[in-house]
Amino acid sequence: MELKDLYxxxxxxxxxxxxxxxxxxxxxARAEGHNPLCGDRLSLTLKLNGDRIEDVRFEGKGxxxxxxxxxxxxxxxxxxDRASAGRLFDAVHTLLTQPDAGAATSPDLGKLxxxxxxxxxxxxxxxxxxxxxxxxxxxEHQPAPVSTE
Amino acid sequence: xxxALKKTYNVEQVRRDFPILARRVNGKPLTYLDSAASxxxxxxxxxxxxxxxxxxxANVHRGVHTLSQEATQAFEDARERVRRFINARxxxxxxxxxxxxxxxxLVAQSYARPRLKAGDExxxxxxxxxANIVPWQMVCEQTGCTLKVAPxxxxxxxxxxEFEKLLSPRTKLVAVAHVSNALGTVLPIERIxxxxxxRGAPVLIDGAQAVPHTRVDVQALKADxxxxxxxxxxxxxxxxxxxxxxxxxxxxxxxxxGGDMIRSVTFERTTYNxxxxxxxxxxxxxxxAVGLAAALDYVEGLGLEAIAAHEQGLLEQATSQLKKIPGLxxxxxxxxxxxxxxxxxxxxxxxxxxxxxxxxGVAIRTGHHCAMPVMDFFEVPATARASFACYSNTQDVERLxxxxxxxxxxxx
Numbered sequence: 001m002e003l004k005d006l007y008x009x010x011x012x013x014x015x016x017x018x019x020x021x022x023x024x025x026x027x028x029a030r031a032e033g034h035n036p037l038c039g040d041r042l043s044l045t046l047k048l049n050g051d052r053i054e055d056v057r058f059e060g061k062g063x064x065x066x067x068x069x070x071x072x073x074x075x076x077x078x079x080x081d082r083a084s085a086g087r088l089f090d091a092v093h094t095l096l097t098q099p100d101a102g103a104a105t106s107p108d109l110g111k112l113x114x115x116x117x118x119x120x121x122x123x124x125x126x127x128x129x130x131x132x133x134x135x136x137x138x139x140e141h142q143p144a145p146v147s148t149e
Numbered sequence: 150x151x152x153a154l155k156k157t158y159n160v161e162q163v164r165r166d167f168p169i170l171a172r173r174v175n176g177k178p179l180t181y182l183d184s185a186a187s188x189x190x191x192x193x194x195x196x197x198x199x200x201x202x203x204x205x206x207a208n209v210h211r212g213v214h215t216l217s218q219e220a221t222q223a224f225e226d227a228r229e230r231v232r233r234f235i236n237a238r239x240x241x242x243x244x245x246x247x248x249x250x251x252x253x254x255l256v257a258q259s260y261a262r263p264r265l266k267a268g269d270e271x272x273x274x275x276x277x278x279x280a281n282i283v284p285w286q287m288v289c290e291q292t293g294c295t296l297k298v299a300p301x302x303x304x305x306x307x308x309x310x311e312f313e314k315l316l317s318p319r320t321k322l323v324a325v326a327h328v329s330n331a332l333g334t335v336l337p338i339e340r341i342x343x344x345x346x347x348r349g350a351p352v353l354i355d356g357a358q359a360v361p362h363t364r365v366d367v368q369a370l371k372a373d374x375x376x377x378x379x380x381x382x383x384x385x386x387x388x389x390x391x392x393x394x395x396x397x398x399x400x401x402x403x404x405x406x407g408g409d410m411i412r413s414v415t416f417e418r419t420t421y422n423x424x425x426x427x428x429x430x431x432x433x434x435x436x437x438a439v440g441l442a443a444a445l446d447y448v449e450g451l452g453l454e455a456i457a458a459h460e461q462g463l464l465e466q467a468t469s470q471l472k473k474i475p476g477l478x479x480x481x482x483x484x485x486x487x488x489x490x491x492x493x494x495x496x497x498x499x500x501x502x503x504x505x506x507x508x509x510g511v512a513i514r515t516g517h518h519c520a521m522p523v524m525d526f527f528e529v530p531a532t533a534r535a536s537f538a539c540y541s542n543t544q545d546v547e548r549l550x551x552x553x554x555x556x557x558x559x560x561x
Binding site for chain 2: 003006037038039040061064065121124127
């Protein structure tokens with residue numbers, strides 16, 4: 001396990017300067033995410049145009065992996081429709097959990113591929129998926145906060 | 150006295166009793182600084198458990214055959230060993246439970262729940278572990294009583310004057326940690342117990358973090374209830390102790406029903422067993438008790454005072470070295486602390502610290518330490534916590550410091 005595989009420059013950069021950080025007010029959809037193990041909290045607000053994610057912001061406190069993952073996610077989902085965002089989550093999930101995801105890496109992932117090192121650190125996978133679970137909750141209008149536990 | 154103890158304390162010899170310390174993690178020598186979560190077990194404990202399992206195991210208090218007698222003897226000898234360790238008056242006051250958490254739940258359900266009613270109060274402190282918060286919240290829901298919380302200051306110390314102000318005739322129980330697990334603060338439990346008793350309130354002490362570092366004499370303390378776990382004391386997991394004054398236990402109903410806790414059962418009527426077995430329904434963790442007894446022999450062999458002096462030396466070394474790391478802030482700076490150092494590093498989440506340290510073979514605890522209200526008080530989502538034990542050495546501290554510099558490099 002190499003630390004630089006986990007903490008790649010893209011990750012460190014998005015941690016230091018998270019993109020789309022903040023809150024959309026008003027918003028069309030929102031959800032709170034919580035990782036009780038770390039105490040990480042994430043709040044996601046979305047502006048929707050029909051089925052399309054027109055804009056997205058996140059805020060919260062978390063580790064570098066969860067912050068960078070959320071930041072990268074907001075960049076990647078902007079402009080996508082629900083189905084396309086869902087497929088992207090599937091691709092990210094495969095990337096984070098499949099031992100030999102290298103060959104299966106979806107070309108759709110783009111910068112999100114920087115998260116591939118996380119799979120070598122199983123305790124940290126939840127950090128990277130928190131934002132995606134929160135996105136799902138926001139799109140499905142789940143009222144209760146989602147938890148990775 | 151401390152200097153003399155330090156001179157004779159041979160930590161390298163102690164380390165040889167703990168085989169796990171010889172292993173490597175991620176290609177580096179293991180630096181185990183998470184003993185406050187669970188300590189490692191020395192060979193004498195492992196051997197005592199193996200001996201019991203390979204020679205004497207059977208169920209306790211049940212058979213007339215030789216193994217059952219030997220198992221019963223080993224189990225009850227362990228109870229006597231615990232009694233001596235905390236200087237209880239009688240083995241009737243030593244109830245074996247799964248751990249500190251179960252001990253507190255037992256008191257909550259068997260002592261507090263039947264007695265307390267709306268208008269009554271349970272007083273705790275802002276330093277408590279969730280195990281000394283949630284069982285009381287459950288009692289409050291069940292009875293309508295109220296939970297009061299005595300505040301702490303920015304050093305992580307109980308504000309005693311505020312604690313005293315919250316004591317009143319409505320206070321029916323006080324429950325406090327002896328040592329804070331998240332910060333290491335040692336609470337003034339003698340004063341707490343005296344103040345509570347002056348107002349007629351019994352006191353439960355959560356001693357999970359104290360017993361590995363300090364000698365506890367429940368009679369001298371006048372504690373009404375004292376709870377601790379084996380696995381933070383170099384013994385196995387799954388066993389712990391509830392000490393309670395005999396008169397209190399005698400007046401409490403059993404909290405679980407089953408075998409071992411009864412004297413006679415008919416469908417019309419059951420009479421309960423004597424103390425302490427009234428509170429031990431079902432087959433207990435016999436080998437756990439055997440391991441705990443061996444662990445008590447082990448720590449008393451080393452000397453609790455000698456262990457504490459050794460750990461305090463490491464705490465001082467770590468505190469002074471960690472303070473020099475730019476951006477590092479120690480959370481919990483009480484003058485009287487057990488061997489725990491909790492900290493945050495500016496711009497780096499504790500889980501990132503934990504992962505990078507693990508990569509260097511350094512095991513620390515990261516997160517909220519099951520003390521979320523403490524984290525809220527200091528306005529941090531989580532901290533990193535290094536904790537020391539009888540086998541920790543100065544190299545452990547040096548490796549921790551070197552690994553923290555690595556964290557700063559990664560996040561430069």
